[in-house]
Amino acid sequence: MFALKPFTRRASAPAPRTERMFGWMPEEFERFFAPFVTGLPVMEAPEWPYGWGLTTEEKEKELVVRVEMPGFKPEELKVELTPEQLTVEAEHKEEAEKGKEETERVYAHVKRVVTLPAGVETEKAEATYRSGVLEVHVPRTPEAVGRRIEVKT
Numbered sequence: 001m002f003a004l005k006p007f008t009r010r011a012s013a014p015a016p017r018t019e020r021m022f023g024w025m026p027e028e029f030e031r032f033f034a035p036f037v038t039g040l041p042v043m044e045a046p047e048w049p050y051g052w053g054l055t056t057e058e059k060e061k062e063l064v065v066r067v068e069m070p071g072f073k074p075e076e077l078k079v080e081l082t083p084e085q086l087t088v089e090a091e092h093k094e095e096a097e098k099g100k101e102e103t104e105r106v107y108a109h110v111k112r113v114v115t116l117p118a119g120v121e122t123e124k125a126e127a128t129y130r131s132g133v134l135e136v137h138v139p140r141t142p143e144a145v146g147r148r149i150e151v152k153t
Contacts, residue, residue: 054112061145063138065114070132072108077129079136081122086114088134119144 052068065086069077072090080087094106116138125138 052110054114056114058117061140063116063120063140065136065138067112067134067136068132069110069129069134072110072132074129077134079127079134081125081136081138083116083120083122085116086136086138088112088114088136117144 052070053066054068055066057064057066067088069088069090072092076090076092078089078091080089089111090109092106092108119141121139121141125136127134127136129135
C-alpha cells in the first residue's frame with residue numbers, strides 16, 4: 001500500500017549541532033569503568049630520561065651540543081659522530097650485591113641522536129663531561145662559516 005503513495009519531501013529543520021557532539025562520552029566511560037579501577041595502583045609514565053635537556057647552539061665557527069646525562073660516569077658514555085648525525089649513548093649497569101638474593105639492580109640506558117648541519121669537521125670534534133652535562137664541540141668547515149660582506153651605500 002505504501003508503494004502506491006507518491007514520494008514527497010518533507011520540510012524539516014536540520015538537527016541542532018552542539019559544540020561537542022560526543023561530549024557525554026568521557027563522563028560515561030569514567031562512570032562505567034570506575035568500579036573496576038578503584039583500588040588498583042596508579043601507574044605513571046616515568047619522566048626519566050625524557051625530562052633531560054638537549055640543547056644545540058650554532059656559533060660562528062662551531063656547533064655546540066649539550067646533553068644532560070646525570071648519574072653516569074664518563075666511561076659509561078659513548079659518543080659517535082658521522083658527517084650527518086651525532087649519537088650519544090649511555091648505559092649504566094649495577095650488579096646485585098653477593099650474598100643478597102632479593103636486591104634491586106639498577107639499569108639505565110639513554111640514547112639521543114642529533115642531526116648535524118652540512119659543513120662540519122667530524123675529525124676535530126671534542127667532547128667534555130662535567131657535572132652531569134656532556135658538551136660536544138664540532139667545528140665548522142671554513143666553507144660553511146662563510147665570510148662577512150660589508151654593505152656599502
